[in-house]
Amino acid sequence: MRSVAVVGTGQTKHARRRDDVSQAELVREAADAALADADMCAEDIEAVLIGNMELFEGRGLPELWVGGGAYGTGKPVMKVATGGTSGTSTAIAAFHQVGSGLFDRVLAVGFEKHSEGHTQTGMALTDPFWDRAVASGALGNFALSVSQYVAAGHATEDQAALVAVKARRNAARNPHAHLQMPDLTVDEVLASKMLAHPLRMLDMCPQSDGAAAIIVASDAVAREHNPRPAWVKATATRHDQCYIGDLDRRLLSMRTLRDASAHAYTQAGITDPVRDLDVAEIYEPCTYAELAWYEALGFCEAGEAGRLVEKGVTSMTGALPVNPSGGVLSTNPVGASGVIRVAEAACQIHGRAGQRQVERADLALATGYGVYAWADVVVLGSEP
Amino acid sequence: MIRTESIHIPFTYAAGGTSSIFLAALRDEARILATPCPACDTVICPARSSCPACGGPTATPVDVGPAGTLVSWTELADGTTLALVRLDGADTSLVHRLAGGDGTWVAGQRLRARFGESRTGAITDIVGFESENGAGR
Ligand SMILES: [Zn+2]
Numbered sequence: 001m002r003s004v005a006v007v008g009t010g011q012t013k014h015a016r017r018r019d020d021v022s023q024a025e026l027v028r029e030a031a032d033a034a035l036a037d038a039d040m041c042a043e044d045i046e047a048v049l050i051g052n053m054e055l056f057e058g059r060g061l062p063e064l065w066v067g068g069g070a071y072g073t074g075k076p077v078m079k080v081a082t083g084g085t086s087g088t089s090t091a092i093a094a095f096h097q098v099g100s101g102l103f104d105r106v107l108a109v110g111f112e113k114h115s116e117g118h119t120q121t122g123m124a125l126t127d128p129f130w131d132r133a134v135a136s137g138a139l140g141n142f143a144l145s146v147s148q149y150v151a152a153g154h155a156t157e158d159q160a161a162l163v164a165v166k167a168r169r170n171a172a173r174n175p176h177a178h179l180q181m182p183d184l185t186v187d188e189v190l191a192s193k194m195l196a197h198p199l200r201m202l203d204m205c206p207q208s209d210g211a212a213a214i215i216v217a218s219d220a221v222a223r224e225h226n227p228r229p230a231w232v233k234a235t236a237t238r239h240d241q242c243y244i245g246d247l248d249r250r251l252l253s254m255r256t257l258r259d260a261s262a263h264a265y266t267q268a269g270i271t272d273p274v275r276d277l278d279v280a281e282i283y284e285p286c287t288y289a290e291l292a293w294y295e296a297l298g299f300c301e302a303g304e305a306g307r308l309v310e311k312g313v314t315s316m317t318g319a320l321p322v323n324p325s326g327g328v329l330s331t332n333p334v335g336a337s338g339v340i341r342v343a344e345a346a347c348q349i350h351g352r353a354g355q356r357q358v359e360r361a362d363l364a365l366a367t368g369y370g371v372y373a374w375a376d377v378v379v380l381g382s383e384p
Numbered sequence: 385m386i387r388t389e390s391i392h393i394p395f396t397y398a399a400g401g402t403s404s405i406f407l408a409a410l411r412d413e414a415r416i417l418a419t420p421c422p423a424c425d426t427v428i429c430p431a432r433s434s435c436p437a438c439g440g441p442t443a444t445p446v447d448v449g450p451a452g453t454l455v456s457w458t459e460l461a462d463g464t465t466l467a468l469v470r471l472d473g474a475d476t477s478l479v480h481r482l483a484g485g486d487g488t489w490v491a492g493q494r495l496r497a498r499f500g501e502s503r504t505g506a507i508t509d510i511v512g513f514e515s516e517n518g519a520g521r
Contacts, residue, residue: 019386058391128397129407130430133508134480140466143458151456151491196460241436245477246428248455248468 001099003384005222005229006091006214008038009343009350014178014210014331017115023057024069027111030211030336031070034107034343037352038215038225045215046103048072050079051090051110052335055125057117062335070109070213084283085237086110087212087338088368088376092235094216095378099232104218110340111211112333119207130243138285139204141244141371143196145251146288150198152252152303154295157198159306160287161189164202164329166315167284171326173355178208178331203287210333212340219384230346230364234267234379236260242373251289254296256375257367261297264377273298273320273365274313277379279348279358280322280365281341284329290322293367316358324348324356338368338376345380402433405445411505416497417445418474429474430507436476448473450497451516457482457489469495469513483512 010033012018012026021029027050035042048070052062059065063079070077080090087110094108123138135141149155168181184202192201215225222229238256241247247255261273270276282297284290291305299320300308308314314322323329325344328337345364347353353361361382368376399407402419409415418429419442428435431445449471457467467489468477482489483498494516503509 058389129399129403130507131479133506135466140458140460143460144456144466144468147458148456148491194461196458196466243436243476243479245468245479246436248470248477 002101003219004095004099004232005217005226005384006342006346006380007217007222007226007229008034008040008215009213009347010034010037011176011212011340011343012210014176014208014333016178016206016208018113018209019115023062023111023113023116024066026113026209026211027066027069027109030111030213031107031109034213034215038217040105040215040225042071044105045071045075045107047076047097047106049090049094049097049106049108050077051086051108051339052079053086053112053122054081055117055122056119056334057113066111070107082237082374083370084285084334085338085368085370085374085376086335087340088283088342088366088378089237089338091214091339091342092237092376092378094214095232095235098216098218104221106216107213108216108339109211109213110336110338112335113209114207114333115209127242138371139196139199142286142289143199144244146286147198148249149251149288149292154252154303155288155291155306157190158186159291159309160203161186162309163287163290164189166309167323167327167329170316170324170356171330174325175354176331177326178210179206179326180330199286205285205328205332206330208331208333210331210336212336212343214339214343214346226350228350228382230349230380231382231384232378233363233381234264234377236263236377238375240373244372247372250372251292254292256372257293257296257369257377260375260377264379265298268363268379268381270379275319277320277363277365278361279324279345280320281325281344282322282327282365282367283337283341283369284323284327285369287329289369290327297367321358324353324358341366341368342378345378349380349382400433402431402442402445406431407505410509411503414499414503415447416449416471418448418471419443419445426475427473428476429471429478446473452495452513454489454491454493454495456491459487467513480507480510481512483514485515
């Protein structure tokens with residue numbers, strides 16, 4: 001595959017409600033920001049990819065209703081769907097479209113307007129025979145695996161609360177973030193409402209309205225449009241079994257993310273991720289998941305993730321800042337969340353992350369998470 | 385301008401051949417069936433036509449449970465429980481609910497399926513799982 005880079009990123013202001021814009025206008029807001037960042041105009045874009053969680057809004061065929069908003073009229077337009085990983089998969093599909101030589105300039109945009117739908121209903125539309133009859137959507141599903149993770153001694157509620165505090169404090173330096181809580185404390189997290197044992201309100205991601213876009217370009221175009229392109233060093237995606245009873249140690253093993261990251265690290269020449277990576281934007285649906293991902297991503301040995309966050313290794317001033325943006329815990333328009341991870345990682349390489357910029361970002365990781373059924377891993381670098 | 389409405393979506397959904405046998409056995413005989421995978425040497429519950437791990441065809445269904453072991457559980461804010469139960473004879477877990485008791489459950493404890501009186505061919509023909517020594521613990 002030829003060299004491919006992210007040359008522009010754009011995000012809307014993410015919020016609980018964006019009643020001021022339609023879905024198409026929300027997508028347009030992110031697309032315009034990304035085009036401006038890449039110093040391109042809409043006519044330069046040859047193909048458009050769209051990420052969205054169908055049924056989280058009250059209408060089908062999102063690619064139809066927002067295609068024009070994404071400047072897709074007269075161009076190849078399609079939606080990429082892999083559950084919560086849709087956003088990262090959309091970005092990866094764009095990398096392949098450009099890497100294969102099919103196009104030189106592709107716009108990938110993800111969006112969600114949770115406020116316009118009924119997310120709980122969308123999440124409950126699982127298999128009617130096995131899941132829907134007894135389970136009640138994502139929260140119970142998370143809680144089952146999290147309680148197992150806690151029972152195995154891999155994390156305490158205090159360590160999980162530290163993740164919640166880190167995320168919301170980081171988000172306070174990100175102008176796009178939904179939940180900005182610069183003064184949040186561990187005690188406040190522990191005092192928040194218990195939703196499904198052991199998950200509390202502030203352990204969980206919010207539901208946001210928002211969109212994010214990236215411009216993906218081939219080698220020569222990338223050098224013209226960004227002084228410091230974010231080159232695609234590696235991508236990997238993994239799918240796994242859907243029935244949660246079939247893989248009942250999911251958070252403890254998280255083999256999708258473990259396999260995908262091992263494959264991506266090999267491609268990118270990463271042998272010690274904490275040492276080699278400069279920043280990571282990981283898709284963490286809840287605090288405990290971030291800790292479990294540290295293990296699956298090889299940031300630490302099994303059971304050591306809590307100590308990693310206690311020592312501040314993944315804070316803004318640590319050896320490997322994780323989620324300077326505030327992560328999914330602070331902003332979660334699901335169809336956009338994966339694109340946001342890639343956009344934030346690219347933005348760090350570009351050196352355009354403002355107050356959330358880490359020092360010397362030459363190698364950045366972005367991940368996506370689609371319940372336990374998908375994991376995506378992307379590595380971006382300052383050199384092709 | 386903001387428009388508010390709701391949609392009712394009627395649908396049907398086929399369980400497929402092997403899972404239909406599982407659901408009929410549950411309804412008619414209060415038996416829980418699982419399918420062995422000859423390639424993986426594992427027994428998969430609920431019974432399915434192909435192995436979720438290797439994708440290969442499964443063998444003739446066998447009986448598992450009705451007793452088993454609690455693998456993991458949670459309680460939601462509305463008081464409902466959600467549990468993974470490893471039935472005796474099975475190598476995968478069933479996603480279900482816990483029934484009765486005082487709400488104190490411990491991973492590893494022994495459970496037994498409680499079947500409903502009038503059964504319809506649904507996983508909820510098992511009302512839930514109770515402590516093997518009677519309701520709760
Ligand atoms: Zn098998």
